[in-house]
Amino acid sequence: MPALFRNLFILLVVLFLAAPLVVILGVSLNEPKRLLFPPEGFSLQWYAELFRANDWLGALRNSVVIALGASAIAVSIALPLALYVWRKQNRLAKALFGLGVAPFMLPPVISALGFMIFWITVGFYGQIGATMVSHGVFLVTLPLVTISLGLEGIDRQLIEASRCMGANSRMVFRTLIFPLVRPYVMSGFAFAFVLSLNEYIIAYMVAGFTAETLPIKIFNSLRYGYTPVMASVAVFFVMTAVLIYGSIARFGDLPRLLGAERSAG
């Protein structure tokens, strides 16, 4: 394929993906409190506002707390599940794996409604903890997939070797398996964290009016009129994602994590 055509195509697609982000970056730097692009003047006040205004700060705090708790729950479910599936590979294990990836394969609005009705039934509707658990279960898929990928890469002869040297299964896990899959556990945690931070519908339906997260706050503001803080929050989100995925790429093998058999190049 002629290189020119190839690069032009990639450039166009990247432009399409980047255009809205560039615009909100520009909008977030506006000096007047109006929606203008190209921006008029240059000001970082809307970023300061995010960390100063109580309502935005509260939403930020909720989002981070939920994302941290949810990704911890997701990993705590995914790690033993991935281990079990990797060891057993029987029908039950496959069914459990299917259950673990199911939430992510369905339109999220379905899970959201399911969670909402569930929390109403058990009486925790509107609690921040309910959102956290819901996100944790919903996002199990991500650490489950990354950790399974990591486990697949472990040579089973290593385990036999360590068993022959006298390690019981707990020691095998502690000294061998866990250190080898740790990077995958961490990337699974990171994926879940970023997606929880951005998740809207579940957070909204489970506790939208009492535990407001940043996406909910943006949407509410969007309805009641425009404030440039929305743009600065959006930029903040993009930056967080780029930072986290960037460090996974920097310290790990991103192409392999995404399913390339060998690392590229």
Added chain:
Amino acid sequence: MSGVADRLRDNGVAVYPTAMLLVFFLIPFLIMFAVSFFSRDEGAFFTPAFDLANYARFLSPFFFKVLVTSLGLSAAAAVISVGVAVPFTYFVTRMGAGAQSVILVFLLSVLSLSEVIIGFAWSTLLSQTAGIGNLLAALGILESSRSFTPSLGALLLGLCYLGFPYAVLVIYPALSRLDPELPEAARMLGASPIRSFFNIVVPMLRNTITGALILVFVFTLGAYLLPQVLGRPQHWTLSVHITDQAIFQSNLPFAAAMAIFLMLVSLAMVGLSSLLGQKRM
């Protein structure tokens, strides 16, 4: 070799994750299923009953229109996203490791974006005061800037933006594992680059492409915010109506019935894809 204690631990490891998934995922689904037969109760969300009225409401022309809009929009978004994603991913997998990583990081970041942010960003990009209207006016293509949203086109664009990164990530593994000598062989045998792409790369990826189509279809079917931000009320999809019924009309049983219906449509699509997959050699 492994003792009883080891074996217990081997199986015991599955207890906690199983319990969590059963309690917090399967049971909510079962409750939702049950609620879809309940009747509405203005004061207390719902009252237990066995009522098919919620499902009967699907038989209205209004609901039929909503369904056609949802399916049509998602199908269009899936075809466009995957159509662009296949050549795009092919080019990306042929790039060096560094460039690949940069593009993947960028794609993952876009993929993670909240629908709220995507909606907000696109509505800004298509707005009158801060959007491409300004650019087109400056270039002299438009007489004066105008807004391009809300409209069907804007909504479709947003849905493609939502689905595209997923399409790339589904196709990426298969393409990066494709032996680069295969398209080269086609070229040596006289096929032009475009021809070798359509003759060799696309047919070999048939299952993956089907999978990507289904995933984007199901995923955009679940879009609930973009139709509200970028579309007009007549473009509201099933997902919007589910949220609307659940939160604003306080009709959880009807919302549940619609969710069950949406799930059945999604499952049917997934089932169909695995059926298609099995037919191949």
Added chain:
Amino acid sequence: MTQIRIENATKMYGDFAAVRDVSVDIPDGSFVCLLGPSGCGKTTLLRLVAGLEDLSEGALIVGGEDYGDIPAHKREFGMVFQSLALFPHLTVAENIAYPLKVRGAPAAERRARARELLDLVKLPGVEDRYIHQLSGGQRQRVAIARGLAIDPKVFLLDEPLSALDANLREHMQIELRQLQKDLGVTTIVVTHDQREAMSMADIVILMKEGEVQQVGTPMEIYRNPANPFVANFIGVSNLIAGRLVDDRTFDAEGTEIRLAPEDILHVAAPARATLSLRPEDVVVHADAERGQFRGKVVFLRDLGASVEILLRVGEMEITSVCAPQSRPDVSVGDDVGVEFLTGRATVLAL
């Protein structure tokens, strides 16, 4: 007529030269082996000829025409890839006839040609199978048939036999060579196996680190290696470091070796140099008084078809190989007479 002329070909990847300033003439109908260790640039050179890589500098002339700007799919070359690159979603016949389909040949003609080619590679009757239903050797034949489907001007093969086991490989070497002779197509094969190159090629092009080390017939290269690397890569050689004192004397760290007029000198005396002598040109005598030198047997291996004796002669370690019939009656530790056959040595630059 497809003679190939490669002029000052260079391929840069950033600052790294995968191929550097290579110039070779390949006569019409010849069978050429590109030989060298992995990473020597032989595959890159083949891909340059194929048009799968662009030359950074230099020219490629095929049949008198400049091919530099002709894209791969318009060169009318045939190629067999290392992975074979057979299309898994097509049948054997569809694979072989793919180049004809691309050129718009009707179905009946494609089918007939596929059958004809399968007969040619001695694999009749598998037209409708898929690739995964074939054995390794059968796939090899299909790949060769596909590469020959359009009667290519040039036939290129990248390590085509490397996936086969030793027996089958030797068999395929002979068949490939016969096939090429029958068709008369100019052929370039990349290989890292010197035995393969020796047994098939009219011309061997030996490469190292992107540069050509020597071009010649297998026997020329074997008899008269251009440098110590070539001497050791083609077969084995005793490489003796020392100094060429004059045209008749080589001083190997204290041991003086007399040279004959038939010995080949690549350096002018006096100079430091390496003397190369094939193990079969070293004869061991049980009688320590015979031969030019006296040595000691360090190690001895009976390899069945040959006997290998490792000797210490002064400061030198020398290997001798002989047929079992002429095996001297010696064992490890014996003092023996050592004879360097006259007129068989090559004196090389360091």
